[in-house]
Amino acid sequence: xxxxxxxxxxxxxxxxxxxxxDPERAVWTACDLLVAGLDTPALCELAGESPTRxxxxxxxxxxxxxxxxxxxxxxxxxxxxxxxxxxxxRKIVAGAPRAEWEGATWRITIEVNDDEDGVFWALARYDTxxxxxxxxxxxxxxRAEEQLTRW
Numbered sequence: 001x002x003x004x005x006x007x008x009x010x011x012x013x014x015x016x017x018x019x020x021x022d023p024e025r026a027v028w029t030a031c032d033l034l035v036a037g038l039d040t041p042a043l044c045e046l047a048g049e050s051p052t053r054x055x056x057x058x059x060x061x062x063x064x065x066x067x068x069x070x071x072x073x074x075x076x077x078x079x080x081x082x083x084x085x086x087x088x089x090r091k092i093v094a095g096a097p098r099a100e101w102e103g104a105t106w107r108i109t110i111e112v113n114d115d116e117d118g119v120f121w122a123l124a125r126y127d128t129x130x131x132x133x134x135x136x137x138x139x140x141x142x143r144a145e146e147q148l149t150r151w
Contacts, residue, residue, distance in 0.1 A: 008029055008032065008033060008036075009033065009038070009066075009067075009070075011029070012026060012029055012030075012063045012066070013063060013067055013072075013074075013075055013080075014075060014080045014083055014084060015063075015080075016059070016060040016063035016064055017060075017064075017074070017075040017076060017077055017079065017080035018077065018080035018081060018084060019056075019060070019077065021056055021059050021060050021063065022056075023049075023051065023054040023055065023056050023058070023059040024051040024052060024054070026046060026054070026059040026062075026063060027046060027047060027049050027050075027051040027054060027059070028051060030043050030046035030047035030062075030066075031047045033047075034047050038070075040065075040066050040069035040070060041069065042062050042063075042065035042066045042068075042069055043062075043066045043069075045062055046059065046062040046063065046066065049062075078147075079147075079148065081107060082107075082144045082147045082148055083144075083148065084104065084107060085104075085107030085108055085111070085140065085144055086140075086141060086144035086145070086148065087104075088101045088104035088105060088107065088108060089108055089137045089138075089140050089141045089144065090141070091104075092105075092108075092133075092134065092137045093134065093137055093138065093141065098126070098127070105123060107140075108136065108137060108140045109123065109136075111140055111143060112136045112139050112140050112143075118132075118136070119133070119136045122135070122136055123136075
């Protein structure tokens, strides 16, 4: 598979495992993957579904079946959660604009919060003093890497 094909399949896989899969997007992505040369029975079934009528749970089950048919290990909800959090953390550390990660910090803040809610205070002050929040993000990245190497 090409890198672009791998990335589209990974996005489907992660969102399906995370429970945030958009059924309409899943159907159109399945069509794109078929056109790009990927072919499994479940992928054909997903591509043939109505993008406006397919339920999220049914779409996620089909994506999981595609993964199995390709001989890949299905991702758990926890793995997807850590994966998406790590993705957001990497953007933050890389200096991406806040608009690219702002809605995705909840995984980070839940995991690294302390008794004084320090991570929330650090995030609130990020625009004027980013370093405290970046410290929490780096801490999260270490935990995410550890979690994701276990599986």
